[in-house]
Amino acid sequence: MMSVSIALFAAFGAPASATAAIALDVSSSKTLSGTAGDFVTVNGTIANTGPTALSDVTAYLSLVDTTAHMPVDLEDWSVEKGLYIGTIGAGAKLPLDWKIHFVKSGDYALSILAIVKGENKPIGSALTYFHVAQKKNLNPGAVLPVALGEPILIVMFFLLLKYRRDKKSA
Amino acid sequence: MNKLIWKKDITAEIYTWKSALWLLLTAIIYSVTCYLLLTNKELSLLDQTEMLWLLAKIIIGASLLVAIIDASSILTVEFEQETMEDLLISPLSVKDLIIGKFLTVMTVWALMYAVAVPYVLVSSAGSGLGPAFLAYIALYGTLMVGGFTLFVLGLSFLYRSFKNTLTTSLVFYLAVGIPALFSATLKANPFGSIISVANPLDAVFSSLDNILVDYHTALTANATYLASVAGFVVVAVVFLAVSVKVFDRHGIVKE
Known part of the structure; x- marks a missing residue:
């Protein structure tokens, strides 16, 4: 080479x-x-x-x-x-x-x-x-809010569900 | 009755954090893919339409994989945990059972589609293809996931084993998936053309290419591809009907 x-x-x-x-x-x-x-x-x-x-x-x-x-x-x-x-x-x-x-x-x-x-x-x-x-450029095409935000939203949604279930069962 | 089956199964799919992890992983796959594609697009290395086509293939491919695995377990678990007999002596027909299980897998697909929508919107911004992209992904995704689910449920009645059903389903998925990824040159010869026409996944990818790369967004411009996918769904329905007949003949206790 x-x-x-x-x-x-x-x-x-x-x-x-x-x-x-x-x-x-x-x-x-x-x-x-x-x-x-x-x-x-x-x-x-x-x-x-x-x-x-x-x-x-x-x-x-x-x-x-x-x-x-x-x-x-x-x-x-x-x-x-x-x-x-x-x-x-x-x-x-x-x-x-x-x-x-x-x-x-x-x-x-x-x-x-x-x-x-x-x-x-x-x-x-x-x-x-x-x-x-x-x-x-950390945010090409303004994708970062979606790319980071959506997995975080899903985690938050399931944490909320868990919280509501725990509260209900308590 | 099928509503009760659907409710029981979909609750099991998303009730606990661990059982719903697939949804988070799907979002992470889309995040990484979109970020990589848009970074390349910004360097002008990738045309936006080509990027959308790649994303569409990933959405359809990932959804089919999850649906196949889900459908492989959803019915066979009743055989393996010996709960099928209890279900069938309850006021529940096999038809109700199939509809309930089918709707559960379709709900999983609907969730995966809902997760994909923001990624589709952000990646198609400025192209004018966003609505067509969303509509055709919904149409082809529903037909393909539906067809594969019916096929896998049919296999489940024949095998009654998760392992065998999953292995056969995945091999079938590979059998339609690999030729669909062949280049146009490989499909140019007569044998390749026949496989291409008969392969529903190939029809989906070719149609998405037609829509997203060549801007042929009208339904009439994609009629031949739709016919191929619809044909697959009909074959899957017939296969399931035959499997149920075989199951009825053998009964719950297979000799």
């Missing part, structure tokens, strides 16, 4: 392939924070800096929990985990936007990666760091 995380971090910092000539940039803030349940948008660009068009380009996200040192399954975090770009013309620059849902509290590092057909390694952007604070 540790080697997987190390490999992913290595991928984040990997320099762009000289032959692919793809540049990935994150234009939104490099550090984002919020509370579990919040949504943030990560903006970036993918540019073909070379003289020829590149085909079969796919951009995707990679997220690592920097506290647990484990990659994170993007299920629930982002609806669109990857974007198939297809062909990107010479000198063209395309925007990349990902809506990220903060699911769990903790510290995370996110990178945009791209793979190009024929290349043997991915191209990575700079890292964006997230700090997700825990959501502290």
Whole structure:
């Protein structure tokens, strides 16, 4: 598992392939924070800096929990985990936007990666760091009065019945 | 006469603190479930309609379990404590006895439903599905608990033993419950489709999905599911009638 995380971090910092000539940039803030349940948008660009068009380009996200040192399954975090770009013309620059849902509290590092057909390694952007604070709402949907109150009411009802019976028999 | 049987049995069910503990435990199960579901909904991980569907399945599932256990003991106890003969030589018909016992289990279901109502209201707030949720839970719960109770009472006349009745009833409950929890993919093949149509619990869960997730709240939109559940109740009535005939033929002292 540790080697997987190390490999992913290595991928984040990997320099762009000289032959692919793809540049990935994150234009939104490099550090984002919020509370579990919040949504943030990560903006970036993918540019073909070379003289020829590149085909079969796919951009995707990679997220690592920097506290647990484990990659994170993007299920629930982002609806669109990857974007198939297809062909990107010479000198063209395309925007990349990902809506990220903060699911769990903790510290995370996110990178945009791209793979190009024929290349043997991915191209990575700079890292964006997230700090997700825990959501502290003890009464979601005003459920607490019911969730606590009803069992208490039932106990009180039976105590009252017992009291009345004891009083009657005395 | 059946009123006397009902009064005696329901008093035994809730008279003491210990005998009514199941009601408190039911409320605690609903509390924990609702709290977990609403916490997830707040994180937007769970759609509200999906949450309501899960809650509906838990209410129906828990009520059926309690009703089955209750119905398994309510008649067999008369055989095991040898009070059945006394009951039958009193001015009480087998029909009165069955109606009295049946009404007791239905009262237990009514209490469980009453406990569930506040949880349904709080979890469905803002969805506009609260009235439909309550009405369909009442309808399906009554039909399913009624059907299972009739079936278990029929088994009680055949077995006259709590242990055997309970074991068979629970296995039957599992037999209808497990396929009902299969994913749509598993029900897609012809064999799965047949089981799905014939299984009353599957019909209830599918109908609740239709109502709470797809907003098809009209009775006509759920007619096929209702027909499946009603068919189960009819089969349970016939099974009970046959069991009573067998009991009449063998008499109180089984040879």
